Amino acid sequence: MINRLKALYYKYEELIAYAFWGVATTVINVAVFWLLHHFTGWNYIINATIAWILSVLFSYLTNKAFVFHSPSKSLMGDFLEMISFFSGRLATLFLEFLMLWIGITLMHQNQIVVKIVENVIVIAINYFWSKWLVFRNSENKKSAN
Template sequence: MISQMKKLYDKYQELIAYAFWGVATTIVNVAVFAALHLCTSWNYIINASIAWFLSVLFSYLTNKAYVFHSPSKSLRSDFIEMVSFFGGRIATLLLEFVMLWIGITLMHQNQILVKILENLVVIAINYFWSKLLVFNHKKQAK
């Protein structure tokens, strides 16, 4: 039983780490948003933007170190990797807005249900973007 669980863990270690750090990223996002809301009189869009930026930076650092184990080769390569990571997150943020607009405004569906479904799509795209394009060791070795 324990050896079977270890095999499963070994097989899905990357996905487990991605899920764990994804939850931590969500906590960072909500905590920063809440702290800014409570401590400033700024507009919620500003608070959300700062929270998004800091949580994506946190996500980049944790994905690099603990999910995809991407070594730092140079400041330049790390910068390119980070720009690619942020670029993917910006693209999926825009996709999120479009999916919410279609689901809520055009289709008149339940906002929470649309948000949950949209999040599942965005999480999957972010994972594959990171795995295949940002932290792809084979691509970087060439």
Template sequence: MKKLLSIYEQQKEVISYLFWGVMTTIVNILIFALIHWLTDWNYLINNSIAWVISALFAYISNRIYVFHSYADSRSAVLKEMASFFIGRIASYFIEQAILIVGISGLKWHEITVKIIANVVVVIVNYFWSKWAVFKKKGPES
């Protein structure tokens, strides 16, 4: 049991990121699927709407629960938020490209391609968030 607790303590951030990444992915895919099933809009529009909502969810959960951000002034929070969304916008274009190739090019099922794209995006976003956005600046650094 001590060994498991030790591993958890060493990997707490990654475990937390994976949990909140899965939650963000679920939000993203559910919104995408709902819009897909309820409208006849293009999948890229559906993805854009799902992206906006899930990116806001991801910022809040990453800031509070994963990286425990210590940005406390308005300007520091705005800088952190801008950096976060710059990375997310980059991964949004990666996701859009995967959707275009998978859905329009390969003619795969939209939800299947969306899930594959989200796996790639979660990995890219973790490294961006860890190294560029939520760098340790508080008492724990």
């Protein structure tokens, strides 16, 4: 039984790590937004933007180190990798806004349902963007010894 669980863990290790660090990223995003909301007089768009930047930076660092195991090759290589990561997240942020607008404003659907569906789509796109474009040269697989 233990060996079977270990085998399952190693088979899905990358997805488990992605989910764990994704939850941590979400907590950071919400916490930063909340702190800025309560301790500054700034507009919520500014607060959301700062929270998004910090959470995406955290996400990049944790995805690089703990999900896709992407070694640092050079400062310029890491910078380009980070730009690609942020570009993908920015693209899906705009896609998120578009899906929310279509689902809520144009189709008059339930906001929570639209947000959940949109979130699932965005998470999947972000995972594949990271796996296939950002960290494609990484040692993604560990052996199940």
